[in-house]
Amino acid sequence: MSLGRNIYKNRLNRKRLNKGDFIKIEVDVILSNDITTPLAIDAFEASGITKMKAADKAVIVADHFTPNKDIASAQQVKKVRDFARKWGIRFYDAGCGIEHTLLPEEGLVVPQDIVIGADSHSVTYGALGAVASGVGSTDVAAAWASGEAWFKFPEAVKVVLNGSLEPYVSGKDLILYIISQIGTDGALYKGLEFCGPVMKELSLDSRFTMANMVIECGAKYGIMEADHKVVDYIETRARRPYTLQPENYSIDKDDEFDEILQVDCSKIDPQIAFPSSPANCRSVYSIEKTPVDQVVLGSCTNGRLEDFKKAAKIIEGRKVCRDLRFIVIPSTALIYRQMLESGLMKIFADSGAIISPPTCGPCLGGHMGVLAEGERALSTTNRNFPGRMGHKNSFVYLANPEVAAATAVAGYIAAPDQV
């Protein structure tokens, strides 16, 4: 049964909604960041609306160009900070973390929530059983004022993850593989709903990675059931009461889906998405020797504790290849501390890695690792469009954290069992 569609229906108290119907619906969380909030502020202030119905649902995170990369971004963050103070909006300043890791960690999203975020990777919260969609800045401004957002009631696609996971394969590889199968517009306007035996094998961190990247095939949301792993995670964190989905809403049931996609995970190797599309994937074992100038381990896709643990296992006792820069970015302050306390930080520092405070930084070619013309990077981030990480003639390869660590050691793209 479609979990996402039923969350919309329950909220509206409607038994029937047809795909394509337009709805206005109350939302639970309204997210924006240092790049998208300024436009929302402009739209809000220009409208002449003087009240905010939903300031208590708003969350603003300064994560893209922070710690401020230059004067222009400092001005921009200041504008956002002042606005948040004025309206009493929850605001996370520089260094707190990247929004999509931070919000779950802070217990701001719970199962069955409807979340909008002026950031396309707001889909990440689907891993907690919420319907979460990326929107624009004006949508955020409108939701601050009204507490509502408009949507087109979507089609839903059930994605069944069969088989089991091969060594060095995690959520990143599954979602890259799926995107490569259906294409970057394969789920345009649709919801993706994940189920199947492999779900049980996937850690919550891996699920966040998968949900994070559903936007790379155009999806409106990517949702998973809130099972005991989700409950374990949110129990101590949730700031609002929550209910899990009703028993009979199992995604496993076939009805209500417009399409069903069967995926045999057993035949998926660690994936490398070649420039310049996340759909341009190959098995790491099938590629020619590809040297890179930079490796980035971090982002809202793969910057969580498990990602660093896995990478540290590969890199422990070894040195980063001197021909490249290896940039390691814990995605929140909490993860940063956990890495310090658990000794992970030392492993990376000893290897010769550059360790950055939490920031989006290089992921969007912002700062902390921008590429020059002709340079190549292997990155655990989610996008490798032309120029994404710097010069328009620079190239990004996407991979999982273990491949990133192996590549940092080898100097060229490599699987952990190749170094």
Next chain:
Amino acid sequence: MSNKGIEISGRVFKYGDNVDTDQIIPARYLDTSDPEELAKHAMEGVDEDFAANVSSGDIIIAGKNFGCGSSREHAPLSIKGAGVGAVIAETFARIFVRNAINIGLPIIELSGFEAKTGDEVVVELRRGKIKNLTSGKEGTFTHFPEFLSEIIQAGGLMESVKKDLSEF
């Protein structure tokens, strides 16, 4: 927005599939939200000469999945700021659609309309008609659904919300 029955006419700028938001407005220019500033770099990632060559009313015609990638409203804003009258594509990425509607940039989903860069084209939004004056070819498209037309007619999303709020 004043597209009630208006005609948009201008020259075509033609692009391919998957023109993403990093190409429409690269992240390095996101330290401003001023449409005129953004317009100086509009489409820079696909066409460095776009900003210099575009004039008011010109029309972008692209392939599939136009505007995929990030949620940045700066993307349609930079295009609108550059004076573009409408964007026509086979399909649009969903956040781009929202943003365009919310800020009042006309977008049209249409496949197979023949035009090349430099052709003169006239679009009648209300009637769903498009004509390539250079080749003489004509096409039709479906008008926005009622719900979206109302947002557009209210003058964008904020105006429509303001109207709703004052009705309480």
